[in-house]
Amino acid sequence: MKSNTSPWWQHGIIYQIYPRSFKDSNGDGIGDLQGIISQLDYLTWLGVDALWLSPFYPSPMADFGYDITDYCNVDPIFGDLNTCNALIEYAHQRDLKVILDFVPNHTSDEHPWFLMSRSARHNPRRDWYIWADPRPGGTPPNNWLSVMGGPAWEWDDSTGQYYLHTFLKKQPDLNWRNPAVKAAMFDVIRFWLDRGIDGFRVDAAHYILKDPDLRDNPLNLSAQRVLHKPMGDYDSQVHLYDNGHSDVHTIYRELRHILDRYSATQPRFLLGEVHIFDRQAWASYYGANLDEFHMPFNFDLLTAAWNAQTIRQSVERLETHMPPGAWPNYVFGNHDEPRIIDRVGPALARLTMLLLLTLRGTPTLYYGDEIGMHNGEIQPEHVHDPMEKNKPGLGLGRDPERTPMQWDNSPNAGFCSPGVAPWLPVPADYPQINVAAEREDSHSLLTLTRRLIELRRSQPALSTGNYCAIDDVPDGCFVYLRQSGSDHFLVALNFSDQEQIVKLPETSQSHILLSTYLDREEPVEMASLRLRREEGCVLKVEKF
Ligand code: GLC
Secondary structure (H helix, E strand, O other): OOOOOOOHHHHOOEEEEOHHHOOOOOOOOOOOHHHHHHOHHHHHHHOOOEEEEOOOOOOOOOOOOOOOOOOOOOOOOOOOHHHHHHHHHHHHHOOOEEEEEEOOOEOOOOOHHHHHHHHOOOOOOHHHEOEEOOOOOOOOOOOOEOOOOOEOEEEEOOOOEEEEOOOOOOOOEEOOOOHHHHHHHHHHHHHHHHOOOOEEEEOOHHHOOOOOOOOOOOEOOOOOOOOOOOOHHHHHEOOOOOOOOOOHHHHHHHHHHHHHHHOOOOOOEEEEOOOOOOHHHHHHHHOOOOOOOOEEOOOOOOOOOOOHHHHHHHHHHHHHHOOOOOOOEEEOOOOOOOOHHHHHOHHHHHHHHHHHOOOOOEEEEEOOHHHOOOOOOOOHHHOOOHHHHHOOOOOOOOOHHHOOOOOOOOHHHHOOOOOOOOOOOOOOOOOOOOHHHHHHOOOOHHHHHHHHHHHHHHOHHHHHOEEEEOOOOOOOEEEEEEEEOOEEEEEEEEOOOOOEEEOOOOOOOEEEEEEOOOOOOOEOOHHHEEEOOOOEEEEEEOOO
């Protein structure tokens, strides 16, 4: 094993846990922090480096924890602060970092700050949120729309003004132009830093500052997609004024400064959820001097056509637009997106895992993707997600990717005790697709994932080495070289459903270290590298 001297967030793997769905320890059918503690050995065995926990703070759960009433506490559903401290401590004992979700754009409408803000126009907290007068005739202040459907403004009868909510009306937007809001939110950051957490994933990061004049968004006449997937009525506008105001960079510079100054011995990490698909605008969130996010999430491949050409183009567009010195990352799944395996199919899911774990950039792995969990089938009476409730039938519902983790073949897949009703139904395929069964199976996706992680950890070239694509390969293939010092690895991916022969310059010695079929580790002739349908291989090669 070679040691990697780069920061952990460059060579490490981030594993996202949706706490409601990971492991229930107290028999209420909802996952909790103690449940996560009980599975830390599994995560160590898998070999990931950091856990990103979706919100576990007190919340009325209108948006399942992304509507917060107290940023500095734990919802009783998930445990308490002591359990959280224990989770951080036990994770650290295993050398696992802990990243929390920081939700700066909005609170719950039940947060004490908002209750005060809405109580009277002269309340000192009034200006902590974004209030505006109606237009003549009583209509909302402008045409802005909520991501979750309908107008972004909600009328408050008792004080006679509208408040802004980029998401649900139960998620009023904070006013980050008010220095008191910024100070209070930075105190939240310090509260968690004091508890030893290793970093934050900043939710909806680009939304926190909007046009101060509240100008109308232009209509989207070209019908060009505004996000990575069709979003219903939200697509009718170009979202020019309701997010991404350039003042946002000052805030993230300040936030980064707090993290950077916090501890020399435990450097902290900042990750941003930035749904901006113009590469240059997106890249600006690294900061002009790489002084904002260590990484804004790269969502480009979430809905890309799954073929060699499109993926190579996406990787190269990213490599081209990265500011000098900035570090890339890749996301193929999270709690807002359909499961990857249902997008690409089971065979390509193996190839996709190899791609994720061998590209130049930090991988984020969504819980359950390592065993090939599918989208759950959610009957109408089980729909929880407000996105599905507000925009039914568009395929935007997020319950399918939030179903309970499939641990074993016992009732409820080992997620909660038999006889307890899990908060979302356990998919019917759990007797085959589960951690326990796949650990025993030397060809399972879990075994493949673990082997890939092991390989990546043992070879710095595969995580932090240079990336260079190889031209003149058959259609349907994506082949690239990863190199660090004198170590060279070739990654050869055949996305097609036919065998392909890749012809490469002969080098003195080449050896397949791993195939997605998990059935060959052997020397090969580079002049004619045979790849079976949907096969991916990692090869150790001599210099090209
Ligand atoms: C982010 C979260 C999503 C949530 C939204 C509002 O996009 O990932 O789950 O609904 O922000 O907080």
